[in-house]
Amino acid sequence: MILIPPVVILDRSQMAENIGAVARVMANFGLDRLRLVTPRDGWPQERAWATASGADWVLDGATVFDSVAAATADLNTVFATTARPRETRQPVRTPREASRVLYDDTASGLKVGLLFGGERAGLETADIALCQGIVTIPIDPRHQSLNLAQAVAINAYEWRTLVLDAPPPNFREGDPPAPGELAVGMYEHLERELDAAGFFHPPEKTRSMSQNLRVMLGRAAFTEQEVATFRGVIHALSRGRGRVLERLARQAADKT
Structure with missing residues (x-):
């Protein structure tokens, strides 16, 4: 080996x-x-x-x-x-x-x-x-x-x-963790959508909140497939939020 x-x-x-x-x-x-x-x-x-x-x-x-x-x-x-x-x-x-x-x-x-x-x-x-x-x-x-x-x-x-x-290795079971580039892309995707939703409040705590989120998600050691799934969840949630905003805008226009 x-x-x-x-x-x-x-x-x-x-x-x-x-x-x-x-x-x-x-x-x-x-x-x-x-x-x-x-x-x-x-x-x-x-x-x-x-x-x-x-x-x-x-x-x-x-x-x-x-x-x-x-x-x-x-x-x-x-x-x-x-x-x-x-x-x-x-x-x-x-x-x-x-x-x-x-x-x-x-x-x-x-x-x-x-x-x-x-x-x-x-x-x-x-x-x-x-x-x-x-x-x-x-x-x-x-x-x-x-x-x-x-x-x-x-x-x-x-x-x-x-x-x-030369100890016998403990081989990892299942798929390996995603490489750092994919993990960072997932973190940044989530942070963008959370920022758009007003999650980071007060603004001065944005950095520490982002770091805490990254640590929590990092401990999960997502595989590449899990990263793709989680980003799909983020996308679905953000798209749903956009539809709600569109509906509210239409309702406001109807009232006027």
């Missing part, structure tokens, strides 16, 4: 040296697919190769995206690595537990990834809401500072250990 390792996604990385250090530990543990979301100083950056200690193939193959949604669009399962679960109600796992889930999903033919935030601010809640769970490293609360490469190394080590131990 050939297992494709998780994609490593770095969101808004600030320093080229840190990207190079991440490439180095990825190569140490057999990971080679690196995606960068709007690195602060652009890409490519020569300093990254200087600190990668020869892991050039990881950096040579790195791809750049303008958003986390775009970077995860083709992936079925993505875990956000953060020390703070924030206000999202998602499953929280250790790197070891998360590696087991990613291993099983990969063995079932799914595309998986690990998302890491920038050095200073970490991940935005809106981006965490696009993921299927949270990975938190159980470090000592007296000193919770880990640099980016260390966080990647711990998760990569757990993946590598699991692969080398």
Whole structure:
């Protein structure tokens, strides 16, 4: 069985040296697919190769995206690595537990990834809401500072250990979750119609309400068919609302 390792996604990385250090530990543990979301100083950056200690193939193959949604669009399962679960109600796992889930999903033919935030601010809640769970490293609360490469190394080590131990995979039953691109399309479709119906009130809470909806729907892990069905439901409801408005308009015109 050939297992494709998780994609490593770095969101808004600030320093080229840190990207190079991440490439180095990825190569140490057999990971080679690196995606960068709007690195602060652009890409490519020569300093990254200087600190990668020869892991050039990881950096040579790195791809750049303008958003986390775009970077995860083709992936079925993505875990956000953060020390703070924030206000999202998602499953929280250790790197070891998360590696087991990613291993099983990969063995079932799914595309998986690990998302890491920038050095200073970490991940935005809106981006965490696009993921299927949270990975938190159980470090000592007296000193919770880990640099980016260390966080990647711990998760990569757990993946590598699991692969080398070669446990029998728990194959996923039924159809796989839809890739991120289809899920985001469903979220945006629902949010447009809810906005038109006046659901987001007061307006200043629109963002947090949208994130909560995405987390709730994300936990359901819709298949492609279920996404299509749910979007059909949204369309039917919006079309029905339009018919009601047309009827009310006709009634008002008749009265005049």
